[in-house]
Amino acid sequence: MKGFVKIFTYGCQMNDLDTQKMYSMLYEAGWHPTEDLDQADIIFLNTCSVRQKPYEKVLSNLGRLKYYKERKPNLILGVTGCVAQQEGKDIIEKLPFVDIVLGTHQLHKLPEMIQKILASRAPVAETRFEECIPLMDVIPAKRFLDPAHRAYINIMQGCNNYCSYCIVPYVRGKEISRNYKDVLNEAKTLADMGAKEIFLLGQNVNSYSGGITFADLLKRINDVEGVERIRFTTSHPKDMSDELIGCFANLEKLCNNLHLPFQAGSDRVLEAMNRGYTQADYLRLIEKLRKAQPDMAFSADVMVGFPTETESDFMDTMHLIEQVRFDVLFSFKYSPRPGTRAALIPDDVTKQEKERRLAILQTRQRQITIENNRMRVGKIFDVMVDGISKRSKDAVFGRTTHSVIVNFKGPQDLIGKTVKVKIERANPNSLTGVQDGL
Numbered sequence: 001m002k003g004f005v006k007i008f009t010y011g012c013q014m015n016d017l018d019t020q021k022m023y024s025m026l027y028e029a030g031w032h033p034t035e036d037l038d039q040a041d042i043i044f045l046n047t048c049s050v051r052q053k054p055y056e057k058v059l060s061n062l063g064r065l066k067y068y069k070e071r072k073p074n075l076i077l078g079v080t081g082c083v084a085q086q087e088g089k090d091i092i093e094k095l096p097f098v099d100i101v102l103g104t105h106q107l108h109k110l111p112e113m114i115q116k117i118l119a120s121r122a123p124v125a126e127t128r129f130e131e132c133i134p135l136m137d138v139i140p141a142k143r144f145l146d147p148a149h150r151a152y153i154n155i156m157q158g159c160n161n162y163c164s165y166c167i168v169p170y171v172r173g174k175e176i177s178r179n180y181k182d183v184l185n186e187a188k189t190l191a192d193m194g195a196k197e198i199f200l201l202g203q204n205v206n207s208y209s210g211g212i213t214f215a216d217l218l219k220r221i222n223d224v225e226g227v228e229r230i231r232f233t234t235s236h237p238k239d240m241s242d243e244l245i246g247c248f249a250n251l252e253k254l255c256n257n258l259h260l261p262f263q264a265g266s267d268r269v270l271e272a273m274n275r276g277y278t279q280a281d282y283l284r285l286i287e288k289l290r291k292a293q294p295d296m297a298f299s300a301d302v303m304v305g306f307p308t309e310t311e312s313d314f315m316d317t318m319h320l321i322e323q324v325r326f327d328v329l330f331s332f333k334y335s336p337r338p339g340t341r342a343a344l345i346p347d348d349v350t351k352q353e354k355e356r357r358l359a360i361l362q363t364r365q366r367q368i369t370i371e372n373n374r375m376r377v378g379k380i381f382d383v384m385v386d387g388i389s390k391r392s393k394d395a396v397f398g399r400t401t402h403s404v405i406v407n408f409k410g411p412q413d414l415i416g417k418t419v420k421v422k423i424e425r426a427n428p429n430s431l432t433g434v435q436d437g438l
């Protein structure tokens with residue numbers, strides 16, 4: 001063993017997966033994970049800059065880590081991911097105690113970069129975009145799958161959509177899809193390792209173009225022995241083909257929930273965001289999906305206070321929420337991201353107004369979520385058990401195929417299994433039930 005490593009992760013599931021892969025590559029090179037910063041010989045911040053908050057958090061955390069570097073001068077401190085991509089070697093110029101800056105296409109070089117630093121102590125920054133992203137092909141070792149029965153597969157990266165508020169195309173690059181044969185091999189390997197749920201990831205997952213359509217990829221993964229559930233995120237409404245919608249009717253392993261960000265309900269705002277659909281288009285999609293799979297559950301991202309958003313535009317957003325009745329909504333106040341087109345438009349909705357609209361939206365969404373949950377009381381669902389409940393050692397929790405969390409009394413050895421649970425109570429963000437037949 002060479003020493004210990006700690007990686008902090010910010011942002012999305014894609015970043016969580018990259019972190020699993022980074023730990024896995026470093027473990028193979030002799031570096032073991034630790035949670036103890038005093039013990040760590042290497043500390044990385046794997047960053048996201050999609051929202052302003054995580055970006056600010058990264059900068060303040062780097063300042064905090066300087067203390068560890070002063071106490072242990074040989075500590076290797078690095079920044080990876082979106083903020084690294086965006087800021088590049090400026091990070092090292094601004095914060096000379098940082099040793100490594102690796103952009104989103106360069107993460108596979110991590111073990112090699114650490115060797116370089118150990119040999120020369122000269123800081124390195126690599127942020128070139130490449131034609132392929134080798135990290136996507138790294139399969140994390142079983143020990144880094146958490147929970148062991150759920151595995152994430154990165155099938156594509158980047159985005160060509162250039163929504164006017166979003167930094168992703170600039171920090172993740174253009175869309176690059178992995179060949180479907182590699183994805184299928186990975187799904188089989190992960191299933192052999194014990195993964196029962198396969199979660200396909202990509203910034204724009206349903207525009208996948210790795211030799212077959214995304215719908216065909218789902219069909220082939222549906223045939224992989226050992227896989228019981230398939231999920232994917234994040235989808236763009238404009239890429240929801242009829243063939244893909246049909247998968248929700250025809251593929252028995254494809255879970256009946258979909259994360260489909262809509263961002264705004266006003267056609268004028270949607271156009272300013274460059275989203276490529278109207279409210280009516282979005283609602284038509286939801287209708288088609290519900291026709292294909294009547295028990296479909298939806299989640300989405302939405303923002304309030306995009307520049308020029310009026311009260312009437314905001315009411316259009318509220319109308320869409322009433323129509324769809326999402327299970328979960330990730331809602332945010334708009335904040336300009338430097339480098340995007342929207343950042344050039346005056347941010348003219350006041351902070352107080354954004355807060356007011358967000359509070360109205362979140363209050364209504366909380367009601368809808370619990371109303372949706374109440375509709376599930378008395379029904380029996382298949383629940384894949386994820387872990388021990390935080391509230392009681394005698395209880396476990398898992399997810400329905402809709403991705404709703406269910407808590408129920410049961411032993412630890414149910415983890416990783418799927419059991420039938422009868423729902424007895426609806427909670428604000430979860431359900432409580434009893435194992436059916438007990």
Ligand code: SF4
Pocket residue numbers: 159160161162163166167168169203204236
């Ligand atoms: S689809 Fe739009 S919001 Fe999503 S990653 Fe691409 S540019 Fe960003």
